[in-house]
Amino acid sequence: MIEWLLDGTLAALLLILAIAVIRASGLYASVVLFIAFGLLLALTWARLGAPDLALAEAAIGAGLTGVLLLGALAHARPERPSNTLYGYRWPAALVSMALAALLIRAVWPLAETTQPLPAQVMTELEASGVSHPVTAVLLNFRAWDTLLELLVVLFAFLGLRQLRLAPLAHTEPWPLLAAWGRLLAPLALVIGGYLLWRGTSAPGGAFQGGALLAAGLVVLRLNGVLPALSWRQWPVRLGVLLGVTVFLAVAALTHAFGAGWLTYPVAWNTPLIVAIEVAATLSIALTLALLVVGEPEEVHP
Amino acid sequence: MTLALMSLLLPLASALVLLVLRARSPVLMILATLGSLIAAAGALYQVVDGGEQLLALGGWEPPLGIRFRLTPLSGLLLVFTALIHLLVAFYAAASRHSQTRHTDYWPLSGLLHASLVALWLSNDLFNWYVTLELLGLVAVALVTLAGPKAYRAAMRYLILSLVASLFYLLGVALLYGRYGVLDVALLASLTEADATTHTALLLMTLGLMLKAALWPLHLWLPPAHAGAPTAVSALLSALVVKGPLFILWLIWSEIAPPALARDMGFIMALAGVAALLSGGWSAMRTPYIKTLVAYSTVAQLGYALMALGLLLYWELPELHVALWLFVLSHGLAKVSMFLAAGEMQATLGSKRISALTGATQTMPVAMFAFAVAGGSLIGLPPSGGFLAKWLLLQPLFAEPANWFWAFAVLLGTLASAVYVFRVVALAFDRAKPTRPDFDPHVLAQWLALIPALLVWGMALVSQPLILWLTGVTH
Amino acid sequence: MTQSLLFLVVGVCLWVIGLYGLLRVRHVIRRLIAVNIMGGGAFTVMVAIAVRTDPVDPVFQALVVTGLVVAVSATAFALRLASAEAHCTRRRESRP
Numbered sequence: 001m002i003e004w005l006l007d008g009t010l011a012a013l014l015l016i017l018a019i020a021v022i023r024a025s026g027l028y029a030s031v032v033l034f035i036a037f038g039l040l041l042a043l044t045w046a047r048l049g050a051p052d053l054a055l056a057e058a059a060i061g062a063g064l065t066g067v068l069l070l071g072a073l074a075h076a077r078p079e080r081p082s083n084t085l086y087g088y089r090w091p092a093a094l095v096s097m098a099l100a101a102l103l104i105r106a107v108w109p110l111a112e113t114t115q116p117l118p119a120q121v122m123t124e125l126e127a128s129g130v131s132h133p134v135t136a137v138l139l140n141f142r143a144w145d146t147l148l149e150l151l152v153v154l155f156a157f158l159g160l161r162q163l164r165l166a167p168l169a170h171t172e173p174w175p176l177l178a179a180w181g182r183l184l185a186p187l188a189l190v191i192g193g194y195l196l197w198r199g200t201s202a203p204g205g206a207f208q209g210g211a212l213l214a215a216g217l218v219v220l221r222l223n224g225v226l227p228a229l230s231w232r233q234w235p236v237r238l239g240v241l242l243g244v245t246v247f248l249a250v251a252a253l254t255h256a257f258g259a260g261w262l263t264y265p266v267a268w269n270t271p272l273i274v275a276i277e278v279a280a281t282l283s284i285a286l287t288l289a290l291l292v293v294g295e296p297e298e299v300h301p
Numbered sequence: 302m303t304l305a306l307m308s309l310l311l312p313l314a315s316a317l318v319l320l321v322l323r324a325r326s327p328v329l330m331i332l333a334t335l336g337s338l339i340a341a342a343g344a345l346y347q348v349v350d351g352g353e354q355l356l357a358l359g360g361w362e363p364p365l366g367i368r369f370r371l372t373p374l375s376g377l378l379l380v381f382t383a384l385i386h387l388l389v390a391f392y393a394a395a396s397r398h399s400q401t402r403h404t405d406y407w408p409l410s411g412l413l414h415a416s417l418v419a420l421w422l423s424n425d426l427f428n429w430y431v432t433l434e435l436l437g438l439v440a441v442a443l444v445t446l447a448g449p450k451a452y453r454a455a456m457r458y459l460i461l462s463l464v465a466s467l468f469y470l471l472g473v474a475l476l477y478g479r480y481g482v483l484d485v486a487l488l489a490s491l492t493e494a495d496a497t498t499h500t501a502l503l504l505m506t507l508g509l510m511l512k513a514a515l516w517p518l519h520l521w522l523p524p525a526h527a528g529a530p531t532a533v534s535a536l537l538s539a540l541v542v543k544g545p546l547f548i549l550w551l552i553w554s555e556i557a558p559p560a561l562a563r564d565m566g567f568i569m570a571l572a573g574v575a576a577l578l579s580g581g582w583s584a585m586r587t588p589y590i591k592t593l594v595a596y597s598t599v600a601q602l603g604y605a606l607m608a609l610g611l612l613l614y615w616e617l618p619e620l621h622v623a624l625w626l627f628v629l630s631h632g633l634a635k636v637s638m639f640l641a642a643g644e645m646q647a648t649l650g651s652k653r654i655s656a657l658t659g660a661t662q663t664m665p666v667a668m669f670a671f672a673v674a675g676g677s678l679i680g681l682p683p684s685g686g687f688l689a690k691w692l693l694l695q696p697l698f699a700e701p702a703n704w705f706w707a708f709a710v711l712l713g714t715l716a717s718a719v720y721v722f723r724v725v726a727l728a729f730d731r732a733k734p735t736r737p738d739f740d741p742h743v744l745a746q747w748l749a750l751i752p753a754l755l756v757w758g759m760a761l762v763s764q765p766l767i768l769w770l771t772g773v774t775h
Numbered sequence: 776m777t778q779s780l781l782f783l784v785v786g787v788c789l790w791v792i793g794l795y796g797l798l799r800v801r802h803v804i805r806r807l808i809a810v811n812i813m814g815g816g817a818f819t820v821m822v823a824i825a826v827r828t829d830p831v832d833p834v835f836q837a838l839v840v841t842g843l844v845v846a847v848s849a850t851a852f853a854l855r856l857a858s859a860e861a862h863c864t865r866r867r868e869s870r871p
Contacts, residue, residue, distance in 0.1 A: 455856060
């Protein structure tokens with residue numbers, strides 16, 4: 001009964017918040033509501049047996065995206081209040097409702113369907129080199145997806161580098177915030193590292209660790225503790241490209257000398273996965289941090 | 302398969318090297334593209350010779366892992382991608398107006414190349430989602446190389462691309478929820494005609510049509526492709542929009558239940574006709590050179606969509622060949638047209654078509670390239686465009702009931718003839734030619750001409766080409 | 776009605792709410808927020824699909840991790856692009 005109450009409340013709150021985000025009369029209100037929405041989504045996913053995703057969503061949805069949105073607000077053109085919503089209200093509503101009905105009819109039978117795949121993952125888990133199934137899928141069974149995912153992060157950063165950016169509108173950090181930041185940031189770094197380490201056997205892993213590390217770097221940067229990085233410095237370039245390079249090198253080497261593209265030799269399973277994870281975490285953290293708070297002179301040539 | 306992987310790895314690794322070294326030299330990327338082309342040609346030879354190849358990545362067979370699949374068609378697309386990249390790279394290295402000198406053009410073009418190869422080789426619905434995102438991001442980054450005036454178009458492109466991905470992703474989620482597999486070959490043997498499958502395919506189709514700029518979801522394309530630097534416009538029009546088209550073709554010809562495919566085919570063919578007419582109409586009326594070429598892409602994609610729709614509607618395997626011939630010949634012709642148009646626009650100092658007055662005198666080679674490429678788009682024999690159109694028209698003429706579609710193709714041809722001759726006629730008006738701002742650059746003009754000559758050369762190898770492509774459908 | 780079904784429906788509704796927002800809002804930041812709500816909906820559907828089996832399906836959870844990275848990277852790039860666009864327009868308008 002309590003379970004149901006909790007699930008029902010979460011579901012209702014999510015829907016209400018989503019509508020409130022869309023309808024909020026001010027941009028700022030919309031952004032703040034969206035951050036709350038992200039946190040609630042993380043909570044929901046934690047309830048749905050996905051602690052990995054809850055961790056990731058909390059670090060990103062509420063943390064990084066929040067910082068990004070607030071930063072973008074500073075530059076955005078002001079919004080005319082009469083212009084919040086436009087277009088034809090009823091046609092849009094009708095199309096949406098029809099689509100919602102269609103989609104609900106489509107998902108209705110899914111809750112009852114069962115599949116053999118999860119069981120298959122469990123039987124192959126022994127051979128994968130890690131004991132946490134999600135990490136095994138990410139870094140072994142579907143490692144190619146993860147390699148491409150690292151490329152997505154890199155591409156977003158390269159896109160950023162081509163822009164004539166506005167300098168970020170920093171204000172002097174509020175003293176209490178600065179003090180908190182100094183306390184929180186190292187904590188984020190430690191937790192990020194811990195998540196990475198734990199990822200082989202329990203929820204966590206390269207991406208969650210990377211996102212938390214990125215959040216720590218962002219806080220340190222906003223506090224002015226961290227010096228400006230620059231694309232001119234080779235360690236920065238190497239750091240950004242490390243994850244993709246290591247992953248790709250493993251792929252090419254296993255293809256050339258081993259059993260095939262991304263087929264890890266059995267004895268080397270765990271060390272290779274850990275090496276890739278460490279490299280990926282560093283790259284994700286650095287790249288995301290630069291994407292969020294990279295000043296023009298830091299990211300440009 | 303090793304050769305196909307080489308074709309992927311070479312541009313990707315070279316791009317990473319260029320980034321680490323902060324180098325801007327075109328030499329490495331041209332060499333890598335050349336290597337990739339040779340590897341792709343080898344892969345094509347192997348696959349035509351020995352048949353389809355499969356590679357389970359990481360040694361895990363689907364449904365657990367991802368599988369690469371090299372068919373004669375994907376081999377051909379590997380060669381096509383590398384060839385287009387090579388031709389554009391020569392132009393970009395030679396031209397003074399290619400906006401590649403002070404930007405990351407070279408690494409980004411290598412990454413675009415690698416993303417496309419990853420898409421052609423993949424055979425997994427979720428992996429395609431990631432490659433589509435890669436394509437979208439790198440394409441937007443390349444558009445922004447043109448500077449702040451292109452930002453608005455880039456922003457629109459990016460948002461629509463993200464929305465399209467989410468349509469596609471929700472469709473993939475529904476299919477996975479229903480069948481528990483993501484590999485196309487496995488899925489093909491499982492699908493049934495139920496509400497979930499229908500909705501999933503509908504969502505994926507909408508997303509892919511938006512990404513491929515197929516009518517009526519094409520409105521983002523002209524500003525983005527016209528606003529990008531010239532070399533980038535060529536790559537975007539020739540290659541990037543073909544990626545989603547490839548996935549669309551695979552999911553409808555392999556996964557979709559036949560009854561649904563027939564209905565959807567009819568709608569797609571109608572949308573193709575609308576694309577032909579509306580794209581042609583806009584190209585006839587726009588005052589800007591590159592916008593004209595971009596609208597012609599919308600119209601030409603209409604032929605491809607029509608071929609796809611009709612092949613589903615009538616279940617005619619010949620039309621597979623027509624579809625892919627359209628893609629190949631349009632790609633080559635469009636590269637030539639964009640490079641010529643961009644070179645003339647930059648040299649004559651105006652984006653307007655009226656600036657091309659007397660261009661046959663001031664920039665004869667570029668204008669010739671534009672006209673020759675235009676000839677293939679219209680479908681004049683013996684070009685690649687003619688081959689494709691001929692294959693498409695054959696079943697249409699066979700029965701009087703199909704004459705509606707034949708009439709639509711003829712109308713589209715008429716429209717393309719009008720917009721090409723509109724430019725060419727102006728260029729022959731030598732009474733008062735526009736004075737160029739710079740000395741016309743001869744080498745760049747010749748480099749713009751090569752792809753147009755290749756598309757006419759396609760007619761010479763038409764027989765093996767049609768045979769290979771026919772092999773695809775079996 | 777099971778937990779999985781409840782959140783399948785919620786996910787679909789979130790996706791549609793995001794789409795509705797996208798059809799009706801104009802400001803670029805609002806559009807990106809709407810896109811992210813759509814994304815949240817799609818990911819919730821995936822999480823709900825993963826939870827219906829026992830053990831919970833790790834494949835689909837892993838795919839959501841990948842999807843989240845893709846979403847945050849693209850959103851970050853889009854927001855910085857929006858800022859750059861506003862900044863450059865403002866500079867162009869103030870110059871002449």
